[in-house]
Every structure is written in C-alpha cells, then in structure tokens.
Amino acid sequence: MNLITAIICVLGALAIGEIISIKTKAIVPSVFITAIVFLIGYWTIFPENILEIAGFVTPIIISSMLFLVTHLGTMLSLKELIRQWKSFSIAIFGILGICFGTLVLGKLFFPWEMLVIATPPLSGGVVASIIMSEAATAKGLPKLAVLAVVMYVMQGFIGYPLTAFVLRLEGTSLLKKFRKGEAINLDKKEIEEEETKRLIPPLPKEYQTTYIVLLKLALLVGGAILFTEAINEVVSRYVICLFAGVIGAESGFIERKPLNVSGTFGFYMTGLMAFIFGGLSKATPEMLQTLLIPFIGIIGFGVVGMLIFSFIVGKILKESSPMSCAISLNALYGFPANYALTVEAAKSLGETEEEKQFLIDAMLPKMLVGGFVSVTIVSVIIAGIFVKLL
Template identity: 30%
Template sequence: MTPIYAAAIVLAFVALGELVSIWSKARVPSLLVAMLGVFIVAKAGIIPDSVVNDSTLLQAYTILSAPLLFHMGSIIPLNTLLKQWRSVLISVAGMAVAVGLLFAVVGPLFDFQTVIAGAGPLAGGIVATGLTTEGLTKAGVASTIVVLPALVLMLQSVPAMPMTNFLLRRFAIGVRDSGELTRLAAENQAAQEHQAKRKKLVNLPQDLVDNQLFVLFLVLVGGSLATFLGGITHIPSSIVALILGIVSTYFGFTPERTLEKANSFGLAMAAVIAVVMAPLLKATLADVIAAILPVLAILVVGGIGIMLGGFLATKLLKWRSALGMSVALTAMYGFPADYLLTNEVARSTGRDDEERKALLDVMLPPMLVGGFTSVSAGSVVIASILVSFI
C-alpha cells in the first residue's frame, strides 16, 4: 500500500479513538479504541495487515524514539522529579508483587516458561518483550509460548487503561470537590515560579528558543547522544535519553517541552502509537486462540498483583490509593498511554482551563515517573533476569 494511504488509515483510527474519548468524557480511552479498531478491521480483511509497516511511521519512530524520551525528560523539572520518589517505590512494589503472584499462581497452572514469557512484558513494554521473545526463541520452546510475550504486550492495556481511567477520575473528582486541589495547585505554582527564577548555567536567546527548527535540532542531538552513550555503556538508550533530557533542561541547554516547542510532538506521538499497533497486526487468530488461556491468566493474576503492590505501597507512603494504584498500573501500558490518559481525565473532570491545568500538574508527574520506572527500566531488568533461567 502507498505510504500516504497507509498513514492516513492508521491516523484515522487514532482520530476515531480521540473522538470517542471526547464524546465519552474520557471513560473510553482513545488508545483502546484505536488499537482494537485497527485489529478488527485488519483481521476482517478490509485493510491489509501490513498497513502500519506500509505507513513508514515505524521508520519515523526509529528516528524519533530517543528524541521523544529526551522530550519527556524536559517536561518535568528536576525539582519536581525528585519529589516523585514515592512513584518510583510504588511502581517497584507493583512489579515485584505481580511477578511473585505469577510464579505462585500461573506457574502451577501452566509451567515455568509461561511465567517467564509473560512477566517481563506485563511489567513493561517493547524492549522487555523483545528480550523475552529472543530468549524464548533461542531456547527452542514451543511456538505457542514464543507468541505469548507479544500477545501480553498487545492485550495488557485492554483491562489496565479503563481501570486507570476509573481510578484517576475518582482521584481527580475527589481532590477537586474536597478543595484540596487549590492547595496542591498553589504548591505547584510556587514550585514553578521558583524554577523559573532559578539561574541556569546556560540561557538560550529567546530567538533560538522560539525557532522551531533550532529546537528540533537540539532534540535530535540529545537523542543521538543518548543512542551513542547507550551503545557504549549498554544502558538502554531510552533511560539515557530521559536522563539527558532532565539534565539538559535543568542546566538550560534545551528549553522545557522541547518537541512541543519544535511543533513536532504530534508526529512523534503518531509514530509511537504505530509501534503499539504493529505487533497487534502481526498476530494470527490461530495464535491468539491457542494462547488465550495463559494470556488471560497472566493478565488477571499479574494485573491483580500490580494493583495490590501499588495499594500496599501507597498505604505505607500515606498517598491516596486511587492515584497510587494508577501509578502502579502504568507498568501495563507505559508511555504514551499514561500521558494520554492523564490528559483525558484532566480535560473531562476540570470545569475550566485553570482547574484542568491544576489537575494535570498534580497527576502527570507521578504517572510519567511511574511509567518510566516500570517500562523503561524495571521491566528490562525483570525480563533479563528471568530469561537467563530458561
């Protein structure tokens, strides 16, 4: 299929998801609609299974993935990030309890290889899935098990995103109606003003900050540096890019919200969504049917474990449980869903622009930090360790 046609089709499903999300006031997550919609239509033969590959959005992702993580590091000021240590602990607790439950429940029901196939992808994203699939393939395990990581990755957002949507809405309405949002917004405003007054090591001229092409160049340099450092240190480039984005923005080498400044964030988001869709279209109905029982077991038991671990950690840290469990659930979908879900809830529960911004400022930092902790780092560690036991 011609790339322009394929890209238009892929983005049509993304747009449909956005419309449904707006009409349902964020009760139906946009990514859920987009992914299930493109899967059903492709399997019905209306569009080719290769539509995502034909769109060349995956090629765009290979260029924009590291710059996008660099951009995410530029979103949250370092002072705010340091305040989110609770989010890190909650994410780790959710992953740990989930893996423990998978071994205790799914292992006896199926086998050790099934747990290994599902644990890493459940707690993270594409990198963990790739590591797990590669390890299973080299070990020569059965094809029905080799396909499990991709299926878990594809389906884990189906229960997790609506649950997160429900919990975040509950949290947002609670802080909004209790009056606590006013205090939280004031604290965030004071922190932002302090951040704005802080002297940076480098002060870019405003003309350069406002120049979209120059800012895009800076982001690509940051992504390139992250890729290079990741290659020589063997640390995932996504983590390196995130750290570089935080540090670079803190010292003033790049402006905050870099890709938005470069007016390139929408394209980068489309590329990431295409990456999420691509593995969904590669699975056959036969593969799905053969693996449906172990996948369901992994999703149910693992999802309960993530929520349980998040709940317990939240109680120990004296946070609101609805927000804490939402942070833990980011392990099951990560970025960009955590970003999109939080925006959807803030948009639908805020009664005016000021209230929407205040809600977003309260919810987005812990959600992003939780997602980065689990998807970018924690899941890779889990997958690497478990695969070594095959």
C-alpha cells in the same frame, strides 16, 4: 494499498478513538478504542505492513521516541524528579506483585514454563517480550514463544480501561481539593524565579524557531546516546534521554516543552501512537483463540498481585490508592500510552485550563516515572532473571 490510503486508515483509527473518548468524557479511553479498530482492521482490510506503507518506518519511530522522551524530561525539574521517589518505589513493588500473582497464584493452574515465559512481557515492554520469545524458541516451545508476543501486544486491553478508571478517581479527588483551595499549583512567581536562575539565559523569542529548537533537542539526544554507549547500555537510552531533558531545561540550554515551542509535538506523537498498535498485526484470531485462557488467567493473576502490592505500598508511603494503582499499571503499556491516558483524564475532568493544567502537573510526573521504571528498567532485569528459570 497506497501511501495516502494507508495514512487515512491510520489517522482514521486514531481519530475514532479520540471521538469516542471525547463523547464519553474519557470513560472509554481513546487508546482502547483505537486498539480495537486496529485489531479489526488487521483482521479485515489492513495489510500487515500498513504503518510502513503510511511512512511510519522504524528510523522515524525511534527518533520520535527519543525526541519525545527528552521533551518530557524538560517538563520535569530536578526537584520534581527527586520528589518522585515514591512513584519509583511503587512501580518496583507493583512489578514484584505481578511476579507474586503469576508465579505463586498462577502456579496452581498453569505449567511453570508458561508462567516463566509470560511474566516478563507482562511486567514491561517489547525488550522483555523479545528476550522471552527467543528463550522459548530455543527451548523448543514455539507455542510459548507466541504467548510471550501475545502478552506484550494484548495487555493494553486490560491496562487502558483500568488506568482510565483509576486516573478519573484520582483526578476527581484532586479537583475537589483544588476547588476548596486545599491543593494548589506551584506558585507562578516561584516558577519564574527558578527559570531566571538558569545557567544559560534563554534565547530571544525570534530565535526560538522550529529548526533552532529541534537542533538543540537533537544535540541533547545525541549526547544522551553517546553517554549510553559509553556505559555499555547499562541503563536504557530512553532513561538517559529523560535525564538529558531535565538537565538541558534546568541549565537553560533548551526551552521547556521544546516540541510545543517548535510546533512539532503533534507530528511526533502521531507516529509513535500509531506504532504502538502495529504490534497487533501479529495477533491473529487463531492465535488469540488458542491462547485465550492462559492469557486471561495469567494476566488476571498478575494484575491482582500488582494491585495488592501497590495498594499496600501506597498506604505505607501515604500515596492515594488510585494513584498507586495507576503508577503500577504502567507496566502494562508504558510510554506514550501513559502520557495520552493522563492528559485525556485531565482534559475530561477539568472545567478550566487552570484545572486541566493542575491535574496534568499533579499526575503526569508520577505516571512518567512509573512507566520508565517498569518498562525500561525493571522488566529487562526481570527477563534476564527469568530466562535462567526455564
């Protein structure tokens, strides 16, 4: 397969997901359909390294992730970040719910080693999956090493439709209040007053060019990475980049939504979304057939535990049940899928640009915080603990 053919296949898979999502008004999420297309593609005509052939190589993906996370940080104010303590709490308890579901309920049906290996990948991202896969291999459990990979690669098939469903419930409820005047966006005058108080005055429009804006974004990312290295990676570089974006925008060093200002948001997002589905190349039919029952059972118990815990904590913190569930479900995929699912729900429900923006402003910060807490922080801690339980 040559370069252009690979690009056509990758973009075709992403486009099919979007078309079906638009047709169904996001009832069927685009990421779910795209994942199925990639899975079928890998089983038929896609070479395993199709993303590399298409030019989506690791350095580009890593830089895209760092730039996008910092960009999302510029969309949050310090006040907003502090306000999201509820989302932080719900995400943590959601992961505790996963552990309860797999280790307590799952123990009735599956071997202890299998549950210990599968739980950390279910509660977060690729790092947890790698840690547990290597631990299983070291213990002479090759089948369970594969299970750790399968849990990470395939959990989105459960998470995507569930999240789309609860986000639509939340969005519908929010829109009813918005249309009755019971819920409003932050007043534009208040936003303008906050922007004028920034330490560094904004650049004139003619200087807000692609190269200048991207340079400032790169400087923020570079500073975040240096800080992360200085603290010996105690906190994930992606979390630090998120805070760097917040501080950079609040101080006035960089514009809000810099990738939109520079006209490069779509480019970076495309590469990152394609990269997510690259993990499906490891999910062969034989692998799925062998591990189908453990996968369904363990993820089922984990999700049930997660939803129960997040529902209870949401009630205590006075957060809506659909939003609490959506925040916890971030553990099954994280960023950038959470961004895509939230924006998709908002665009399908809102009838005007004002309504769409209201829904994005109301739901996206909670989803972003939930994703970073579960995938980049707690899941790695959980993996470190669970390795010692083998």
